[in-house]
Amino acid sequence: MNNHKSVIVIMILVISAPFAGCDKANDPKYNPPADHTISQEGFMHKSRLNQPLTNCVSCHGSDLMGGTTGVSCFECHGTKW
Secondary structure: OHHHHHHHHHHHHHHHHHHHHOOHHHOOOOOOOOOOOEEEOOEEEOOOOOOHHHHOHHHHOOOOOOOOOOOOOHHHHOOOO
16 A cells, blocks of 8 residues: 555656746746736736847847846747747
8 A cells, every 4th residue: 555655646746847847936047127017927027028029139138048137038938939
């Protein structure tokens, strides 16, 4: 019976591990500035976020790969842009 419980615990940990790794809101490098007032799925964005090549490049870099912030837009948005 004890072996059965161990297998269940291991299965739960394996299944939940990917979700724990995606919680960027608790990541110390995720610290958006005060002008990021629009929440999308728990992550704060600046206004006009749907125009990233115009509005996000000054901080996230011309390729949106991190720039001076060190936070790539692709970490959350994938290949959207």
